[in-house]
Amino acid sequence: MGGFIIVGAGEAGTRAAFTLREAGYYGPIKLIGAETHLPYERPPLSKPDNGAVAMKVICSDEALLNAGITYLSGAEVAELDGAGQAIILSDGRSLAYDKLLLATGARPRKLSCPGAGRALDFRTYDDAKVIFDSAYASQRVAIIGGGLIGMELAAMLRGKDVIVSVIETAPKPLGRAVPLRFAAKMHTRHVDEGVDFHLGVGISEILDNTVLLSNGAEVPADVVVAAIGVQPEIFLAEKAGLATGNGILTNPFLQTSYRHIFAAGDCAAVEQHGGGYVRFESWRNARSQAQTAARNMAGAGEAFSAIPWFWTDQYDLGLQVAGLPQPHHQSVVRALPMGELEFYLDEGTLVAAAGLGIGNSVAKDIKLSEMLIAAGVSPDPAALADPGVNLKTMLKTAKSA
Template sequence: MDGIVIIGAGECGTRAAFGLREAGYSGSVTLVGAEPHLPYERPPLSKTVNGAVQMKLICAAAALKAGGIAYIEGVSASRLDTDAGTVTLSDGQMLRYQQLLLATGARPRRLTCPGAEHALDFRTHADAEAIFSNVAPGRSVAIVGAGLIGMELASVLRGKDVVVSVIEAAPKPLGRAVPGRFAEKLHARHAAEGVRFHLNRGVAAVGNDRVILIDGSVIHADLIVSAIGVLPDIALAEASGLAIGNGILTDTCLRTSAPNVFAAGDCAAVAQPGGRHIRFESWRNARTQAETAARNMAGATETFRALPWFWSDQYDLGLQVAGLPQPSHQSVLRSAAEGELEFYLDDGRLVAAAGLGIGNRLARDIKLAEMLIAAGVSPEPAELADPGVNLKTLLKSARAA
């Protein structure tokens, strides 16, 4: 049998390939990527330079060669036989594996209305090229979806003096992922920047230059982008008989229901206490799970335990959320020189934190909050609310106790 095959050459799959070498694995490593490029990072796709979409490579070809990593680009996996230990690629190649990592990531959720094919996705480098090559000052773009992807794209386009309309079926933007207080602040900032919102309205149809809403109103635009979220890419796993749910189900060590098959990144739903499975969607999570999976495939038995975390840049504002804030949590606000922090307590224990401020200036506070959460502390709400109480001091006190 051949060594380890990794399906998916995004952040997770690529980091896992190098993680195997760092863990001392000396067998063959084959990395399979569906796109015809070297592995690249997705977050910089919206940060154009002189109007050009940037491709920030995760690694150079020389690094793959130096690591002894065989990279097969421009093909996808079409069939997985876990009994035979083989995976068949879209070009007809069959790879045998001793162990397999599924790092297939996520795919854009598609509009289902008539004319949906007229709406562009915003996920890959090719998607970004299609969008940004067709925008210019004074042109108009309609974005369907006011989640993080849609709102981040809106902020970038407004910075290019593009007329932006955002359509959202929910009554307010950013309703699912972002704490309400910060969602309202970001909504207000977008409105002040001139973004036109059409909330609480579904899409009935899409045309070449228009979006027709269910109330009959029409929004004209030179370009239409669908940003209604993503779905875990589980088709290969499902067809092969692996256990799936909201993702490919894994145990705490990222093993799937098949022997010698692991899953990590946006496609993986990891077992939690109480029998739940959670997908952790973020750039940092992709790296952390990649490292854990790599070490476990190399012989370790590490449990993946990481705090959910994500960030979003919109205009000059930076949002970070650590943990899973819930409406039932006690909320504690803290003002900061460059923004605002919000802490979330569950029966007195700190379980989540969020911050919205200028650029990345609250990152240190969020990092300290993460460390406090990991320490399992139950701080006094008055101390969390007081800007004069240093979070690092609280952490030192917790560790001393």
């Protein structure tokens, strides 16, 4: 028929296209992206280089050409015909496929208050350019949302002496993804840097130069940014009749309810061994799922099993989290010369680890912790807490056992 088609040219879609070639698939590959740019990474968008928004491309035109990947940029998919194995573009073109990968990612959640249209979204390169150009030309910026993106943006703007207010409906920032211990430390650092927080309060209305809060307070703002999270982009899948929930539902092999359609990245909710479906939002997850999905499209039978991992840089602090820390886990803290680690045990087994330190100082320890998690070790909590016990030695012992 029409070879393989990938809808979505972000991290997941682009990596999948190249992985198909590495896996030995030599048929036609079409990579479809709604944006007109070359495929690029999103994490650098919140970290401008010398004030300029960075576009870190995933690949060049030459790399796409050499791999025999047809890149259709600025193309919108209007409809997916799962039964007929075809997609219809917004310009009316119909493209047939043998297998399809949905890597449609996610879209920003929208505010519902009066004046919500005055708030800027933060998802794409073009979004980032508008936000930073506007922020640098203004006096005051209000960020609605105290999650990772909102706090990264706050740190970057404070570094440029922009007056920043963060408005969050929860009682604390960073509460959804970051372990409490480190969320509190990062919150304190933001306060020390001069960020003004309005916590546990909603938005009544956004005016031209003011955000009105539900408690009656007014937050002056020349620029307002909405950073309240994302929703999986599942419109095409829903319309085509694929099983969906908090994402496009897949089996462990990243196959959807239509056997010739796969999903990966922010849009995919993957069936778990213990039941239920989980959707992960991170750069590494998008990449790992894409590689697994591509190999399976090429004929492998590989279940997705990567350990969740993410990082954030704010001011001179670097946070990394591996695994999924939960409130019921036993916590073990280890002091480091330039930071701190926290390990999480579930009935004695190491299942997650997090670290906060200056710069990239925790990276090596978190990498070793990932390997310990993958090995399924049940370490002595006292050894985990002792900085004198080398994690690399602990891993060698686990492997030999």
